[in-house]
Amino acid sequence: MCSxxxxxxxxxxxxxxxxxxxDKAVDTEVRAWMxxxxxxxxxxxxxxxxxNPIVRGLEHDVELAWWWxxxxxxxxxxxxxxxxxxxxxxxxxxxxxxxxxLPANHYDEGGKVWALPxxxxxxxxxITAPRESxxxxxxxxxxxxxxxGVGEASSVIAKISGEPxxxxxxxxxxxxxxxxxxxxxxxxLVARVQLASEEMSRAMTAGGAPGVEPSLx
Numbered sequence: 001m002c003s004x005x006x007x008x009x010x011x012x013x014x015x016x017x018x019x020x021x022x023d024k025a026v027d028t029e030v031r032a033w034m035x036x037x038x039x040x041x042x043x044x045x046x047x048x049x050x051x052n053p054i055v056r057g058l059e060h061d062v063e064l065a066w067w068w069x070x071x072x073x074x075x076x077x078x079x080x081x082x083x084x085x086x087x088x089x090x091x092x093x094x095x096x097x098x099x100x101x102l103p104a105n106h107y108d109e110g111g112k113v114w115a116l117p118x119x120x121x122x123x124x125x126x127i128t129a130p131r132e133s134x135x136x137x138x139x140x141x142x143x144x145x146x147x148x149g150v151g152e153a154s155s156v157i158a159k160i161s162g163e164p165x166x167x168x169x170x171x172x173x174x175x176x177x178x179x180x181x182x183x184x185x186x187x188x189l190v191a192r193v194q195l196a197s198e199e200m201s202r203a204m205t206a207g208g209a210p211g212v213e214p215s216l217x
Contacts, residue, residue, distance in 0.1 A: 002082060002144060002167050005107035005124065006040035011207050012106040012119045020103050020121045021060055022172075029053070029062040030103050041102070043067050043081050044141075051138055054100040054126065057179055066131050066141040069095065073132040075141075083127060083143040085168050085194060089187050092143075095127040096185030099178050100142060102126050107167050112206035114153060114166070122200060125168040125178060125193065127185075144168075147194060151202035168193065169200045 007030070008014040014034070020027045033039070033053050041052040044066045051064035069080035088096045102124040106115040116122060125145040131138060148154070149164035170178050174196045177183055 002107050002109050002146060002165075003043055004040065005102065005104045005144075005167065007034050007103060007105050007121065008039045009106070011113055012115045014105055014121065015119060018105075018119075018121050021055065021062075026055070026060050026062050033064075041067065041104070049137065052102070054102060054128070054140065054142055055123070055175075055179070056100045056128075056140075057181070058176055060175075060179075063140070064138045065100075065128065066138055067144070068141060069127075069129045069143045070131045070141040071129060080143055082146050082165075084165070085125075085145055085147045085190055088127070088145065088185065088190055092127055093185065095129050095143070097181070098128045099185065100126050100128055100140075101170060101175060101179065102142075102144060102167075104167075106207070109149075109153065109166055110164070114204045115207055116200065116203055117205065123170045123172075123175060125170050147197060147201065149201075150198065151204065152206065153201070153204050166201060166204070169197050169204075171196050171200055 020030050030053055042050045044050050052067055053062050054065045067081055069076050083092050104124055105119050105121040106113050126142045128140045128142045131141040145168040146165040147168040149166045153166050154164045
């Protein structure tokens with residue numbers, strides 16, 4: 001299960017001309033998060049308040065969110081930082097109707113750091129739930145959606161864990177379909193996204209061990 005991803009760093013610097021999103025204002029917001037020293041997204045904990053940017057709605061609004069779903073007004077007591085794509089319609093049907101995207105250009109899985117050729121940015125699928133708390137933290141929590149590993153990732157990750165999985169990456173021409181609240185979260189959407197994700201997923205290559213690249217931001 002993926003527990004770390006990010007934008008930039010020593011192993012996978014973000015290209016100077018990279019466009020994270022198609023909106024300059026939104027792109028600027030995400031880059032500001034990188035510069036503030038939080039360019040590596042980690043699971044949010046009770047002491048390390050690592051809030052990460054999510055892209056929400058057809059206006060591509062950016063806000064910070066808690067990485068681990070909150071259910072019934074509290075952080076889920078079971079592992080809820082990842083959610084399997086083949087369980088979205090069954091276990092996560094309610095939350096599957098509230099979808100966001102996670103900006104990244106690498107992720108950690110199977111003891112390796114994975115990225116696209118050229119370190120270009122991409123978007124990872126996620127689902128959300130309200131975070132109900134009296135503190136000043138974000139209003140939303142999220143869970144990263146994962147799929148079965150394909151290509152190089154499948155064979156490498158399989159040596160580490162029983163069932164190889166990787167983040168469900170979303171190509172740009174499907175961003176709005178995933179983000180549109182009018183599009184139902186159903187089995188047909190899962191199938192379309194799985195198919196659309198295939199090419200980018202196979203293009204991911206391993207670039208080193210996680211935890212060894214110092215932040216550049």
